[in-house]
Amino acid sequence: MDYAVKAGFMWQSFEIYGGQAGFYDLGPLGVLLKNNIIELWREYFVKQHQDFVVEIETPIITPAVVFRASGHEENFTDYATECLQCHRIFRADHLVEEKLGINAEGLSAEELEELIRKHNIRCPVCGGPLSNVHKFLLLFQTYIGPYSPSNLAYLRPEAAQGMFINFKRVYDLMKRRLPFGIAQIGRVARNEISPRQGPVRLREFTIMEIEFFYDDTNPQCDILYERCSDERLNILRAEDRERGNDKPIQIRVAEAVEEKIIMSPWLAYWMCIAKRFVNALGVPDDKMYFEEKLAKERAHYSKQTFDQMVIVDKWGKLEVSGHAYRHTYDLERHIMFSKADLYAIRQLKEPKTVTKTIIEYDKNAILSIFGSKAPQVFKALAKLSQEDLAKILSQTNSDTVTINGIEVPRSVFRVRTVEEKIWVERFVPHVSEPSFGVERLMYVVLEYAYTEDEKGRVVMRFPRRLAPIKVGVTPLVDREPLESIARRIYNELKQHYYTIYLEGGSIGKKYAHADELGVPFVITVDYDTPQRNDVTVRDRDTKKQVRVPISDVIKVIDAGLSGTDITTLGYPVIEYREDKE
16 A cells, blocks of 8 residues: 555545545556556456447436335445544444454344443544444435435445336347346445545445346356356355355356356356456456355345455455345336336247236216316326226225325226236346446555565566556667657557656666556667667566567557567567666
């Protein structure tokens, strides 16, 4: 983190006013690294699946009814406790975990309070006594327009609800074919109680999510066997965790589905893609696993959840993505609250005979009974579906029923049943969701890239595609005509890559500075360049150099960034010499 601040990746927000926990600013290199991570995620999750995954964008500010429907208003909470002496507020489960070294996730308020009292856990800052444990809503509250309860809104804590709300519109755009996925990348906000893990636990961050919709009776997940069948995942099962076993098993993706270790085939598929994506960030297989959450740890909408964990130095393990089998929860809740048609259509192989109840009403009788008020009755009836009308009529046996506050005689309604053969039926799709936090991925990339050479100098070994700055250009010495040639090459390369011009100090110090920034390749204009019209291209990791005509520099850099060893391209190789640098 010292390096990240010094080099310009990130630092605490509002620092001239003392800083604010849970917020970090990204510096020039941080923005470039973040954008590269996002584009890599897009490639793995959207571009490689663009025939059935599309990306949308929805607002951050969301009317309260959306999160009432989704269950977040009731369930998106943590447990807090306040120091009665200094009045600092802490997250209760985190205090218990820090003091007792146990996993307190999913414990109730009563269980947390019992542990705090039993072990005399006190304020970690001033040592004062702690208040009773209470629920704390993690949604940031705001208002749309004038301040009134009817205009209550929240900043979204996830991007998912915007995708669920737009399910039917995207379903129609996808020609009503399942399966398909909706992706979204954007800012979210969570009013964390007491974030104390630097850039890892933030109150505002960027999320990358997919809501993937499919017919559970016919998931059509052939792609799982085509692309991921033999891929092996490290999985720490919930049942093993409950027995105190923290050693993950290694299992083939197809086998995990067939043995119902992973409930949803599409959940398994996206876990496979997630593994490959995090590999591409520089994390090897043996430093990554999927941890199945216990029932008490799962979010209210999930039937099964796996957290993708990466081993890190500071915290031991760090969750970088969550994979939730949200089944039909969200769409069903939005159907219930909005009355909108968020169903998909299933074509039947054989027709199905169904008995339908048809409710009709006598318009002439209504006109006769209500006279000038009849239009109000017709308007109220028009808003009701057949199912709604049947429900109202079944709720009472009295001679009248109440429709939108209007007493309507039961005698005006006629109920009849009919049998129909249907070839299609409506159903609510199942949903599997992969979700990533970008800032956590940035931290992981920084930690895994960070190395020190034999002299103790920092070398950031970013995967080449993620390196914020791709190329450095420098004259061997800062004098003419080398400087003019170097500037000309630099200006040309700026049209293709983020490039840095290195000046000042010896060539060894220039290379060391480029290594510290993680620049994969440095082009050096030396004394032979004016006559030979060529330069050397240095590889950050091997420190080998090739002598390349200036006209071929872009071709060589492109090859190197795509993973090719530039010493295999047929150009003269110059071995690295420490004393020369």
